[in-house]
Amino acid sequence: MTPRPQVAVGAIVRRADELLLIxxxxxxxxxxxxxxxxxxxxxxxxxxxVERELLEETGxxxxxxxxxxxxxxxxDAHHYVILDFAVSLTGDSTAIAGSDAADARWVALxxxxxxxxxxxxxxxxxxxxxxxxxx
Numbered sequence: 001m002t003p004r005p006q007v008a009v010g011a012i013v014r015r016a017d018e019l020l021l022i023x024x025x026x027x028x029x030x031x032x033x034x035x036x037x038x039x040x041x042x043x044x045x046x047x048x049x050v051e052r053e054l055l056e057e058t059g060x061x062x063x064x065x066x067x068x069x070x071x072x073x074x075x076d077a078h079h080y081v082i083l084d085f086a087v088s089l090t091g092d093s094t095a096i097a098g099s100d101a102a103d104a105r106w107v108a109l110x111x112x113x114x115x116x117x118x119x120x121x122x123x124x125x126x127x128x129x130x131x132x133x134x135x
Contacts, residue, residue: 003077003078003079004079005079005080005081006039006078006079006080006081007039007040007080007081007082007083008037008038008039008040008080008081008082008083009037009038009040009046009049009050009053009082009083009084009085010034010035010036010037010050010053010071010082010083010084010085011035011036011037011050011051011053011054011062011064011084011085011087012035012068012084012085012086012087012130013035013036013054013060013062013087013089014086014109014130015089015093015106017108017109017110018106018107018108018109019035019106019107019109019112019125019130019131020035020036020058020060020095020104020105020106020107021033021034021035021104021105021106021107021112021115022034022035022036022057022058022097022101022102022103022104023097023101023102023103023104024100024101024102024118025097025100025101025102026100027077027078028073028075028077028078028080028118029118029119031102031116032116032117032118033107033112033115033116033117033118033121034117034118034121035084035121036053036054036057036058036101036104037050037053037054037057037082037084038053038056038057038099038100039080046064046083046085047064047085048064050062050064050085050087051063051064051087053099054087056098056099057097057098057099057100057101057104058095058096058097058098058101058104059094059095059096059098059104060089060091060092060093060094060095061089061090061091062087062088062089062090063087063088063090064085064087065085065086065087065088066085066086067083067084067085068084068085068086068128068130069084069124069127069128070082070083070084071084071120071124073118073119073120084124084128093106109130109131109132110132112125112131113125113126113131
């Protein structure tokens, strides 16, 4: 049986023509690339969760901006409702993997879709105008 849904957040961070991605170190999606993010803690505001998760996974500080969109990920072991927000960096842009991230790096927008991304991320990024459509 699929567990009760959990609310999670994601941070969409752009620097010029690059997108910040992390390689997931744990399930779901271990070894695949994703945007930084994770579950909201009890009593935590959405914006605070976005900023905390970004700091924990990449060492970067930012201000949470507007909601970009939502995604839902459901499998036998997980059910996440993910709210993804645009964020603006407030400090240095040198990303260092931390928390449950195995790696963190800036990726050229044109190269993102060619990576081993978590399920549905490429489609979400195209649909919401984060990645440009080609061809």
